[in-house]
Amino acid sequence: MLPTRTTRGRAAAGVAVAALLLPLVTLTAPATAATAVLDPALARSAELTETSRLSERRTVVTGDRAWVLGTADGRFPAAGFHTRGEMGGFWLPDLKLLDGMWFGINGRWIGEGTRTTTGWGYVRTDLPVTDGVRASRTDVVPDGVSGALVGLTLRADRTRTITLRADAHSELLSSYPWGETTPSQTDVNRPDTAAARARTLEFTDRGNPPGATTGAHDWAAVVGSTLRPTASTTGPDHRGPQDPAVICPASGPASPTQPPRCDDTAYGRGAGGQLTYRVKLRAGQVRTVWFGVGGSTEGVADARAELRAALQDPVGALEDKVAERQRIDARTVVDLPGDPRLAASVRWSKQMLAASEQTVDDPQLRVVNAGKAYPAPVGTLDSMTWLGAGWPDYTWLFGTDGEYTAYAAVAAGQFEPIKAHLRALRDVSEVVNEGSGKIVHEVTPDGAVYFGANADPGNTDESAKYPSAVNLVWKWSGDRAFLRDLYPASVKAMRHVASLDADEDGWPEGLGNVERPGMGEEKLDNAVYTLRGYADLADLARARGDRATRRWALGRADRLLQRFEDTWWFGGDTRSYADSLRDPDDVKVFQRHWIGLTPTDAVLPRIPGRASGPLASREHALSTLEQHERACYTGELGLFHTGTGPTSAPAGNPGDSCDSEVSAVPSERNVFTLNSAIAAVSEGNYGRLAADQQGRYTSGNARSQLDPELWEMPGMMPEIVRSPDAPANIDRLFTQRSMVMQAWGAYGTLWPVVHQWLGVSPDAGRGRVAVVPQVPVGQTRASGRAIRVGRGSLDVAARHRGTAYRTEVTRHGRTALTIGAVLPAGSRVATATLDGRGVRPTLTRTARGVEATVRVRAGSGTSTLVVTVR
Structure with a gap:
């Protein structure tokens, strides 16, 4: 997904009447709060809790084949914008199942939750006392099952038998089309049918939609419990305390104003x-009663089988989920005494990636x-696994998201999901683009390629970044089969990418990360990632012994490197790179977009005549990084999408001016966590780790995840944070929000800490790793x-105390090691010891500063380097 994207945006069923079906009422008096009701049999992990504004906070729980999005008080308002209001509830990746599931006790609906708790793989909601019964709700989605579980934990002060009711409202809806596409969900969504059978509720949607453009389908969701029901009924409503439902209109240019909060939308045709x-x-x-939903695109028998699988051992499923997430937590365990919030962000970012x-x-x-x-499908895949971009509106496969997220994934040790993601991009692209080499941009879970086909004018960067992502994963995993x-x-x-060069100047044409009018044909980010892509391809070719491809890629990289700074540096008091070039004659266009930092973000591997390092020259990098730290580019929580300054745009300049160049576009003071991540990595690439340098951006992303004034869901980093224009x-409104959980922001926390602070730089496929830490100024270890x-x-x-720099590395597994430290500018080595023996380190000037390094032969165990300076 691109950080510049703009928002795109019931029939009655048969009724089976049974005994004991008394109407439930919604509590109108304030709910009675109670201490938490915890079942000791239910596995738990580290947790984060919140009690304020629960009805306004979204929560999301995921498995690899299903997910659930509601609010922190246990409700399910209409949410999301791709199909307005229908993006929340219970989903398989490619099929919505339910709008929600609600519970009542003895004729009263359980009231709004009083506390939300985010664990690793589950969310628990503390509920108010209802008719003398205390309760909590645990939502968990087992991996490997197309369904979800809800555990309702109950406790009473006296022995009694209660009447417990569960409402479910279906919405069998495919992940594509959306609300305003052609066709739209208004055209294709069919009414669901509900039936009570075999102790469950069955919801089905079968047949051909109007016009039959999408083909026949047989969708089903089945809801049940570990208990035997005493009664059941079906009907058009059954949304628990959210009946009667407030209905939002469908979106579109002529859509009337929507209510501030809705329970369903005009797209809905559920039962x-x-x-x-x-x-x-x-x-x-305490007693926990388990409920579940199973779903399938292959009919009700499959959906029932998924429900059986989910309900077979709910306690065990939760235990397995927590155990798997604890294994994830046990990798990349960091201790940052000088920045404990960033350390906590790293910990929760690992969980966020796993949840994606x-x-x-x-x-x-x-x-x-x-x-x-x-159109009709052009092909199919047996299966597809990927890292979803963001919840709830971008849960699908993206190229750009995956490339940035790859850095966070390898730093977290989560190699397998990013390998699968890159394979999925390859597999889909090969089919729909007929082997052209173009990498698709956006693919919904049911296989709709929204953008990135051969006929589309982009996104060029998807293809240029692909070999870089492959090389990154190869270097960290050493997986030769991959x-x-x-x-x-x-x-x-x-x-x-090389073919996208009509004027034959080496810089490819096409759309890039910034989807805005007024840009020239050749975009800065495309140029940057193309140059890096050639260098990474050359490195891959060397590993594969492909001399012809290596020569070709090196030749193109070298020619572009020689011209890059002169071609793209805008200069003057902008102290920035041009955002694009306009044909003819490659006229530089300056618009202050965030992509101005991509030359400082992109790191090239070592190629003949050039050591590994960031693309931008040190002189230009330091100048533009300092410029971007100013108020015209950076706010309280991070980097703006488009900086402020003189402009001919009708809206004028709403902020500071840091240069005199008149841009033709308005500023956009929205802070995307990806933009701040790129700024954080850029600062670190040049050794600028101080609190007022890299720290501004790592802190902004960490706060968005851990500061309750900023996030919706504890521990989850959003797509966009609070900023002057957002x-x-x-x-x-729930239908106008950015993502509550977005994977790409982890690039700005995990990668700076693991790769820049701790200095871990593997080349695992060649049996070696470099560890050259840099402890930020003002911190000691x-x-x-x-x-x-x-x-x-x-x-x-890594430790820095006075004039001594100490690096200790323990290798678990045999590998060659380069061990070192980044020394302060102007210092000289006084002494150096490796495991207590005197050594003469190699001193290398890099973008980070002077690196003092010593090579250690292949092996395992602990090596300690101590360098003192004068």
């Missing part, structure tokens, strides 16, 4: 049902021309353990 149970509670003892993995079977691949067409598998796609990708998500490299791992501890 409802209720299951009733008699539950015995013993005095002072998604899998579907049999996606039907079709090119939908940015929502203007819906290299062998994806190397041909990397070659094709750069051959394709209120915080919690202050916006940083450490990390279980940092995954190849088939082994590293523990790293």
